[in-house]
Amino acid sequence: MPPKRWPFSLFLPRFPVISPDADLLLEIVDLHARVEDQPILKGVNLTIRAGEIHAVMGRNGSGKSTLSKVLAGHPSYTVTAGSVRYRGQDLLELDPEQRARIGLFLGFQYPIEIPGVSNLEFLRVATNARRSELAKEDLDPFAFEDLVRERLEVVQMNPSFLERSVNEGFSGGEKKRNEILQMALLEPVVAILDETDSGLDIDALRIVAGGVNQLATADNATLLITHYQRLLDVITPDYVHVMAAGRILRTGGKELALELEERGYDWVDQELAVLEVA
């Protein structure tokens, strides 16, 4: 059985590991995208380096979730301009499964239910797909079960969830924990978590956030998409970005999230109006 890689206890705050010299993992430049005929992203710029945690905040409809889906390769969205490079590679020319295999992970806001497909089989097929990219041998069902039972501890999930169909009949909190379990198995380089805190009570939020903290290392990065400060109370971001009308309007440190919590988003509208006049 592989040794545990998680050095921190569940709720210990993460130590900042950011460095301007760290590897460039994701570089988004002037990204434009639309769904059907509706432009959503209108020039997103964002750079993410190894060891960093970024939070993207903004109102409903600001383009946060669209950004996450475009990065993961959702077929409903069309990129109309701009570029995304992942470790120097053009991400946008890759299929969704290729993006996942090289280390991009999207934690879904609404994880999909797949009746009849056992969670255990799904997790094993996905893990082996990632392992083949890393030139690691496939895990047979027995070896995989050992691994998955160990990783279950990250999100304090009951092993009985492995026998059930993927996300079927799971509560909101269980679905989100299942997302973090997948993250723990796939060991992504860049994890994008789309409103992972939505629909969680405070205990489930702490478990999910604790899992994210455990999985954050100096070699990977996390992009949190959230409405609320409460997630950022337990996962400390290095950068906070405010999104509006399909672009990142302002970037700051964790204090920006506190400012949003205090002042709301009205000032964002004012800044946006000034920008649009200009």
Add this chain to the structure above:
Amino acid sequence: MVSASTSTTSSAQPMAANAWITEFLERLPAPSGDLEAVQWRGREALARQPLPSRRNEDWRFTDLGSLKALDPALLAQVEATEGTDPAAIPIADSADALPAPAAGTMRLRLDGRHDPLAGQTLPAGLTRLSGEELQQALGHTLARCGCEQHWPVEFNQASASHCLALRVSGSVAETLELVATASGESALLPIRVLLLLEEKASLKVLQVQLGSGSSLSSLVVEMHLGREAEVQHGLLAFGEGEACLLAHLAVEQEIESRFHSVVASRGWALARFEPRITQVEGAAHTDLKAIQVAQDHQLVDGHSRVEFLGPDGSLEQLHKAIVDGHGHSVFDGAVSVPRRAQRTNANQMSRNLLLSDQARIDTKPELEIVADDVRCTHGATVSRLQHDQLFYLQSRGIDAATASRLLKRGFCQEVLVDLPAAAASWQPLQRLLAEV
């Protein structure tokens, strides 16, 4: 009127329905044995109603071309292999041996001609009906379910010369596995089964119907469930080539009985399934699950009817289909809840995967409700593989082909999970998805 169709008779001339059935009846061997009276009755009925017409609502979507393409003269030679050891009959879909029976399974090979019980010791709780009991009981459930005059039933009665008839007492520990394999050119395999479950009896029964070549399998099963009796029934029906299957299941349920059925079907040029369930006084429970796969130019045709003749009955029905190529799937599911069936709880759902632009699905879940204090739901969906499910799997590194396969497996598993455990050795999921 049924139009003429191409026949494989030696004259190679189109044969009208009347001529087809007339030739079949003329060539059948003379009625004899335990079922002599039944054979006479079936033949007289067929002479009156040659073949179902698409003007009949129950047959509106059913193209009988595959059936009429079979040679009636050859079909009628049901006694041709008299004397053949059933164990030596070729296996329909593979040159390999049948899988070994699962532990705790009593396997009987049915060939429609020989006594499958010859030389067998039945498990505790199963006894053969006497000739007199058979005469009394045969057809009772068909009549109770209102289907004794249905064409597939009359066709079976006209040709079947043997019936496996068993009484079930107490809880039978072993699973009864009935295996029938049809193969060859225009070969007819008529199978008739009658199971009488006494009060509080329970039985697991797995039927396996395999067909190949241009064979025709005709199956009629009657089950009577006494009070508090329980049956877990599975039917694995796998065909190939031009093989056709007509399967009719009539079940009569008394109070507090429980009937669970799972049907899995793939590969027949034409397959028609007709489960007919009657809860004679209500207050029983019925579970019907089915998954049918059609591709190429195959037609799979499901017609169920569940009738509640008393209060407090319940039904859970899930009918699924996967249709690809030029395949055609039909589901016509009727649930009858007359005034005396108050407090009935019936749920019926038809879910269909349409995988090609040329494939066709006709689905008609139907509730006939007269009682006013009931809880009945029904619904139907027809869709492609769900894009959001595909994307979810792909976003985890699973390629599109594997993701599609996982989704199709999942679609089938929701039904197959309730098969009797003995079904596992037949690899039903792999056969359904042509993975073996």
